[in-house]
Amino acid sequence: MTSSVSTTPLFDKVAFIGMGLIGSSMARRMIRDGLAGSISCAVRSEATRDRVLELGIANYAYCDIASAVEDADLVMLCVPVGVNETVGQQLEGHLKPGCIVSDVGSVKQAVIRDIAPHLGEGVHFVPGHPLAGTEHSGPDAGFPELFEGRWCILTPIPGVPDAANAKVQALWEACGMRVECMDADHHDRVLGITSHLPHLIAYTIVGTATDLEEAMRQEVIKFSATGFRDFTRIAASDPTMWRDVFLNNREAVLEVLGRFQEDLMALQRAIRWGEGDKLFDLFSRTREIRRGIVDAGQYFTNFSAEGEDR
Amino acid sequence: MTSSVSTTPLFDKVAFIGMGLIGSSMARRMIRDGLAGSISCAVRSEATRDRVLELGIANYAYCDIASAVEDADLVMLCVPVGVNETVGQQLEGHLKPGCIVSDVGSVKQAVIRDIAPHLGEGVHFVPGHPLAGTEHSGPDAGFPELFEGRWCILTPIPGVPDAANAKVQALWEACGMRVECMDADHHDRVLGITSHLPHLIAYTIVGTATDLEEAMRQEVIKFSATGFRDFTRIAASDPTMWRDVFLNNREAVLEVLGRFQEDLMALQRAIRWGEGDKLFDLFSRTREIRRGIVDAGQYFTNFSAEGEDR
Ligand SMILES: NC(=O)c1ccc[n+]([C@@H]2O[C@H](COP(=O)([O-])OP(=O)(O)OC[C@H]3O[C@@H](n4cnc5c(N)ncnc54)[C@H](OP(=O)(O)O)[C@@H]3O)[C@@H](O)[C@H]2O)c1
Ligand SMILES: NC(=O)c1ccc[n+]([C@@H]2O[C@H](COP(=O)([O-])OP(=O)(O)OC[C@H]3O[C@@H](n4cnc5c(N)ncnc54)[C@H](OP(=O)(O)O)[C@@H]3O)[C@@H](O)[C@H]2O)c1
Structure with missing residues (x-):
């Protein structure tokens, strides 16, 4: 699972826009394994800029984007997807020819x-x-x-040279990832189900509990059983990031949410009318998917107990 | 965290009705720590009866309840809550005076x-x-x-001698649990939120994914991200146990499900109309509950990576 350390950097000058969880993890990996000649970054606040320099995860840190991307060979966008429009405007005219721009956003059509x-x-x-x-x-x-x-999913754009796509793929592989390519539209629908809908539901259920009368809420916290505790972890995710995900993957999320609502209504009805067979049937079918996931080997050890796919 | 080993058993003759995950875990603990003079059990199938003897987790195993409970000081019901009615009939007239009957069922009013x-x-x-x-x-x-x-929750019945309640409490404490008492009605509402609703939702979302066209389903399995993967684990739980939970805690589950549906509709509407502020507000509020849970120290290490509150 440990990747070999590169001797020649994959990119000479790398610029990160945004240095949060994802950006700083990439920067740490690139420094550790010598994947970049030098790293600069642009973040929004002076506090983050200072902290980045203190942590030593970039050679140069700025609050303005133009300075960070000057002469960069790779610009990696690691900001909430809702600020891409503004970031795009600030990039305009500041990138050298041949520069590769890539991103890590949780939705892909809106970013493009x-x-x-x-x-x-x-x-x-x-x-x-x-x-x-x-x-x-x-x-x-x-x-x-x-x-x-x-897994890392790339959604290559028609007309972009293969060499550029291949370089980004090589970077993620050097970061330890398995890379797969698909259409941006397909990405947004798959992630709508595997990630965005589960987050939406976790936020909702924890929200429902938040609105309980105080005494009841205290007991819910005290006896937070599975899956509620799992849900609270998911629902502790960054509000800005997730607001932006839902606003920018609206169609796919609403579509799968509609299906989910129908299915939930059917279960509700089965409970109300005491239709045990219907419940049993569904509860048996769902075990299959779990088996599929276990078989697909999604269970490699992660370094962080809390680390997960998003 | 390790409990001291008893020298005198808490109960002389213990009979388990049902020897699945919960019953066999108790039996193993009681044997390990000398909490019972002898252990007998009744299970439904001959296969389980033979397996129990092979595993050495009971001194005597039967398929009929009357034989198992003869002369027992403690009868511990560890069957799906839907079979309690039948089990109750089979206990009738076979228990000696002074015998304590207890259970581990996930709903309490229906069991009583x-x-x-x-x-x-x-x-x-x-x-x-x-x-x-x-x-x-x-x-x-x-x-x-x-x-x-x-945590172990007891829901004592008015009129039952304190000494009987205290003995069961002592048993669970000897098994390593912290014990709290409450009304059965209150238990069913709290667990409706912390456990039954999350399970229902996990079953639903995994069911929704199961119904996708084949190619999409394969991708969902392949890229099963958080929280989907968490949900599939929850939705792999025993179908019989959970069917019985929903049928036997109908009112509390339907009540909290109604609230959840309303909240989900509101979020759906906010996504559809691009109301980012509403999303952000909710996503910020839900972090508080997580903090409450972390503060309440729900994070002690468990021996099994998969072990969880139910
Ligand atoms: N977190 C995950 O689980 C995950 C997984 C996969 C992909 N992603 C995607 O990765 C991206 C970043 O997520 P993250 O978790 O790393 O977020 P994060 O930890 O919150 O960091 C966000 C970074 O973006 C900067 N930023 C915010 N607004 C900006 C603006 N207008 N101009 C310049 N910089 C700005 C922030 O700077 P300040 O600190 O100064 O505010 C911060 O450095 C998102 O698009 C998300 O969808 C996240
Ligand atoms: N699993 C959890 O996470 C959890 C947590 C807390 C409480 N509980 C509660 O604990 C109880 C048992 O759950 P479990 O997970 O231990 O279940 P389990 O592993 O499926 O075991 C159920 C046991 O009950 C026996 N049984 C089923 N129907 C019977 C009948 N009609 N007469 C006699 N025995 C019968 C089964 O015998 P065969 O093997 O012969 O079928 C088996 O030994 C349930 O009430 C559940 O609500 C479960």
């Missing part, structure tokens, strides 16, 4: 819509999404092994 | 309704629910540390 129009001739955009994360955020939350053994 | 009427004069019923479990079942799934550091 917001970023691609701002990149000039000869700049290559390679959208990506590493399925790895935790519920923590900020530059202190990152660690170099976050990506180890997980 | 189904068992109490069948117990004669001088037999004391102490309903209980250890909040510990895994998604596995059967006698091979049990282990003596399952209960360590978890």
Whole structure:
């Protein structure tokens, strides 16, 4: 599971836009394994800029994007997907020809819509999404092994040279990931089910519990049983990131949410009318998917007990 | 966290009705720590009866209840809550005066309704629910540390002597649990939120995924991200146990499910109309509950990576 350390960097100058959980994990990995000649970054706040330098996870840190991306060979966007439009505007005219721009956003069609129009001739955009994360955020939350053994999905854009896509793929592989390519539209529908809907539901159920009368809420906390405790972990994820995910993957989320609601109504009805057979049938069928997941070997050890696919 | 080993057994003759995950975990603990003089059990199938003897987790194993409970000081019901009515009938007239009957069922009002009427004069019923479990079942799934550091809820019945309640409490404490008492009605509402609703939702979402077209389903399995993977584990729980839970805690489950549906509709609406502030507000509020749980120290190490409160 440990990747060999590169001797020649994959990219000479790398610029991160955003240095939270994902950006700082990548930077740590690139430093550890010598994947970048130098690393600069742009973050929003001075506090994060100072912290990044203190942690030694970038050679240069700025609050403005133009300075960070000057002469960069790779610009890696690691910000909430809702700010991509603004970030795209700030990149405009500051990238050198041949520069590769990539990202880690949890939705892909919206990112392509917001970023691609701002990149000039000869700049290559390679959208990506590493399925790895935790519920923590900020530059202190990152660690170099976050990506180890997980999947990274790339959604290559027609017309972008293969060489650019291949370089980004090589970078993620060097970070320990297995890489798969698919259409952005397909990505958004698959993740809508595997990640966005579960998060939405976890937020809802924990929200429902939050609204209970005080005494009841205290007991819910005290006796937080499975799966409630699992749900609270998921529902502790970053509010900004997830607001942006739902607003930017609206169609796919609403579509799968509609199916989920129908299925839930059917179960509700079965409970109300005491239809045990219907419950038993569904509860037996769902075991199959679990078996599929266990067989598909999703169970490699992660370095962080809390590390997970997102 | 390790409990001291008793020198005198808490009960002389203990009879288990049902020897699955929970019953066999208790039996293993009682044997390990000398908590019982002897252990007999009744299970439904000959296969389980033979397996129990092979595993050495009971001195005597039967398929009929009357033989197992003869002369027992403690009868511990560890069967799915839907069979309690039948089990109650089979206990009738076979328990000696002074015998304590207890149980581990995940709902409490229904168990009291189904068992109490069948117990004669001088037999004391102490309903209980250890909040510990895994998604596995059967006698091979049990282990003596399952209960360590978890909560056990007792729902004492008015009129039952304190001494009987205290003995059952002492037993669970000897199994490593912290014990709390409450009304059966209150138990069913709290667990409706912390355990039954999350299970229902996990079953639903995994069911929704099961119904996807084949290609999509394969991808969902392959890229099963958080929380989907968590949900599949929950949805791999025993179908019989959970069917019985929903049928026997109908009112509490339907009540909290109604609230959940309303909250989900509100979120759906916020996504559809792009109301980011509403999403952000909820996603921020839910973090509080997580903090409450972490503060309440629900994070003691468990012996099994898969062990959880139920
Ligand atoms: N967390 C996960 O589990 C996960 C998994 C896979 C993919 N992703 C994706 O990865 C991306 C980043 O997530 P994260 O978890 O790393 O977030 P994070 O820890 O919250 O970090 C976000 C970073 O973006 C910066 N930022 C925010 N707004 C900005 C702006 N307008 N201009 C410049 N910088 C700005 C922040 O700077 P300040 O610190 O100064 O605010 C911070 O450095 C998101 O698109 C998310 O969808 C996340
Ligand atoms: N699993 C959890 O996470 C958990 C947690 C807390 C409480 N509980 C509660 O604990 C109880 C037992 O659950 P479990 O997980 O231990 O179940 P389990 O592993 O499926 O075991 C059930 C046992 O009951 C026996 N049984 C079933 N029907 C019977 C009948 N009509 N007469 C006699 N024996 C019968 C089974 O015998 P055969 O093997 O011969 O079928 C088996 O030994 C349930 O009430 C559940 O609500 C479960």
